Amino acid sequence: MATLSIKNLSKKLGQNQILKDLNIDVQEGEIIALLGPSGSGKTTLLRCLSGLETPDSGSITLAGKDLFNSANGTIVPPEKRNIGLVFQSYALWPHKTVEQNVAFGLELRKTPRDQARTRVETTLNRIGLQGLSDRFPGQLSGGQQQRVSLARAFVTDPVLLLLDEPLSNLDAKLREYARVWLREALKAANMTAVFVTHDQAEAMAIADRIAVLHNGQLAQIATPQELYENPNSLFIADFMGSPNILTGQVLQVEHQEATIKLGDSVVKARMNAPVQKGETCKVVLRPERLSLGEKTGNSLQGNKEHSLYLGAYYEHWFQVGDERLRVHTPTPVGFGQVSINFTPQSALVFPA
């Protein structure tokens, strides 16, 4: 049984229908990222889970208990939900030490002092804050402050942890390290967690599964690899990564493969959504899945116009008929006409 179960959840704010009939199940110990364009409803969903916002209909069940259920009128207040919160802004008390900050939630729960001290110490060690317990937040780096806010949420042993853009205040380099320790810390504690992020790479690095929201609806929920390799719509294919999207005409459809006229070429591509013979379609080609060289059975003819050196790879811009196409290669490439090759498996076709 799922630890967290969100069923048919809907929420209106003002005249706007923000969440539309959302259904998400989260297993014990699972880390879910809520990802989606700005305004897609990620924060509103997190607020509904924490109890800061009350949905209009549907239900939220945590560890077998209703937190919200419009059918029987249940609304459990935030402080009774046994949910830990981690905010983007850390929200630490500046005049309290690290130890006092972390102990605060236990004091509220009237945990006996000895027990609280042991729990705080264990949690600080677990989160890599040993030796810093007497410091004030102002004497810590941004990364350390975020660890304190995580320790404060961990110490009360919540059934569910909610994190709102937890790493967005850290600089780029620190964020890369923070992704690793955050995932390690959550996994070591077998914590069930839902976090909001804008950052697709961060969602892929930390989450077991990513729920992509689009206009308040669940567009797809899947593992990072499944989302990238098997997007169920053009929206997801485009949202995950930065692919080329070309317009073509479907000539033929056979099993899971379509034959497509793309400019002057005829190519094959994998179908992840049904397309019909004769219809206009979109073909998704990831720059890193294209290769250059001799013409193969599945290729486009392109003329190279620009190359950018991006450190880890080169990005080449080709003119292919009326469209432009990006190709990534590890080595430089000369100017002129060339074949851009790909396997039918690596190209995805969707209805336009």
Ligand SMILES: Nc1ncnc2c1ncn2[C@@H]1O[C@H](COP(=O)(O)OP(=O)(O)OP(=O)(O)O)[C@@H](O)[C@H]1O
């Ligand atoms: N009080 C309100 N009244 C009306 N609309 C609101 C209110 N609060 C938020 N909204 C709208 O709800 C939509 C969803 O907002 P939400 O913050 O949940 O999105 P989000 O996916 O978290 O976006 P972001 O990534 O920009 O933080 C937005 O279009 C926002 O303008």
